[in-house]
Amino acid sequence: MVGAGHDPPLRVYMQMYIQDLGLIDYQTAYAFQKATVQKVIEGGQATLILCEHAPVFTLGRIATEENFLVQRATLEAQGATVCRINRGGEVTFHGPGQLIAYPILNLNYFSKDLKLYMGKLEQVAVDLLQYFGIVAHRFSGRTGVFCGGRKIATIGIGVRRWVSFHGMAVNVSTDLGFFSMIKPCGLDVQMTSMSKELGRSVELKEVKEKFIEYFCLNFNLELHLRGVV
Amino acid sequence: MMVEVKLPELGEEIKTAIVSCVYAKVGDCLKEGDDIVELTTDKATFNVSATRTGVLKKILVKEGDEVLIGQTLAFIE
Numbered sequence: 001m002v003g004a005g006h007d008p009p010l011r012v013y014m015q016m017y018i019q020d021l022g023l024i025d026y027q028t029a030y031a032f033q034k035a036t037v038q039k040v041i042e043g044g045q046a047t048l049i050l051c052e053h054a055p056v057f058t059l060g061r062i063a064t065e066e067n068f069l070v071q072r073a074t075l076e077a078q079g080a081t082v083c084r085i086n087r088g089g090e091v092t093f094h095g096p097g098q099l100i101a102y103p104i105l106n107l108n109y110f111s112k113d114l115k116l117y118m119g120k121l122e123q124v125a126v127d128l129l130q131y132f133g134i135v136a137h138r139f140s141g142r143t144g145v146f147c148g149g150r151k152i153a154t155i156g157i158g159v160r161r162w163v164s165f166h167g168m169a170v171n172v173s174t175d176l177g178f179f180s181m182i183k184p185c186g187l188d189v190q191m192t193s194m195s196k197e198l199g200r201s202v203e204l205k206e207v208k209e210k211f212i213e214y215f216c217l218n219f220n221l222e223l224h225l226r227g228v229v
Numbered sequence: 230m231m232v233e234v235k236l237p238e239l240g241e242e243i244k245t246a247i248v249s250c251v252y253a254k255v256g257d258c259l260k261e262g263d264d265i266v267e268l269t270t271d272k273a274t275f276n277v278s279a280t281r282t283g284v285l286k287k288i289l290v291k292e293g294d295e296v297l298i299g300q301t302l303a304f305i306e
Contacts, residue, residue, distance in 0.1 A: 041262070060272075060274075061249040061250075061267075061269040061274055062247075062249075062269060086249075086250070086267065086274055087272075087273075087274060088269055088270065088271060088272040088273040088274045089271070089272045111240075112237075112238070112239075112240070113239070113240030113241060114239050114240045114243060114270065114273045114275065115240045115241070115242050115243065116240055116241075118272060118273065143271065143272040155272055156272050156273075157272065157273045157274070158273070158274045158275075158276075159273060159274065159275045159276065160264070160276040160278070161262060161276070161278055
């Protein structure tokens with residue numbers, strides 16, 4: 001387990017723009033990410049894209065079909081689509097009730113260290129969960145955030161010209177049944193959610209506000225503007 | 230003049246990466262910043278782009294290759 005607490009601040013207070021896309025299909029959100037990456041490469045402001053996806057299984061660059069435990073037709077019958085994408089990592093599921101965060105940051109202003117960046121994303125989730133009374137932790141050698149042996153947040157990133165895209169998914173009240181159709185991240189790991197851990201319904205809206213707060217804290221960013229779709 | 234395109238440092242703990250996509254081919258006219266190859270390391274992908282405008286003369290790697298940090302991936306003239 002990685003020690004508690006925060007890494008030393010890397011840079012003090014840049015401004016960040018929040019773009020909340022609400023419930024959106026994967027491909028539309030990806031097109032938005034790509035356009036935002038280009039803006040940030042050209043000097044635009046750091047942006048945190050937040051959203052929820054319609055049910056989708058995404059396969060990262062190292063994903064293999066063997067990690068699907070059911071036929072494609074079964075997935076589709078449940079209303080889910082399948083996308084192969086250019087993030088790192090294996091197969092995972094995204095769906096309603098899951099907070100998706102796509103930080104589009106120029107890592108030249110933070111740290112040009114991919115593991116350090118992912119570690120800071122994990123710390124945002126650990127802090128967020130702690131606020132809601134859930135004890136969560138990071139493991140060295142295993143990306144993501146865990147409650148005991150159960151995984152509650154997953155990470156997969158892409159970096160182009162040192163600008164980050166893709167990011168992190170936190171299960172708030174996700175239908176965990178979808179994860180039983182795959183080996184999440186290629187592992188025999190049980191997935192969990194905030195609702196399951198707390199034994200009560202948790203609203204995505206309240207989690208989102210706290211996520212923004214802890215994201216700003218961990219990355220030394222100041223909330224600047226919120227976009228409205 | 231031939232310019233080398235190398236895999237940059239990706240952080241303290243990362244020593245190697247796997248070539249997961251080759252975007253450009255020999256003979257392509259590249260602008261500075263155009264993607265040449267994508268590398269994967271565990272949960273991250275990283276695009277290596279043209280360090281200057283020119284013609285892609287050589288690509289030394291293919292999909293599936295494991296490359297070391299600092300290794301030359303391509304030449305631009």
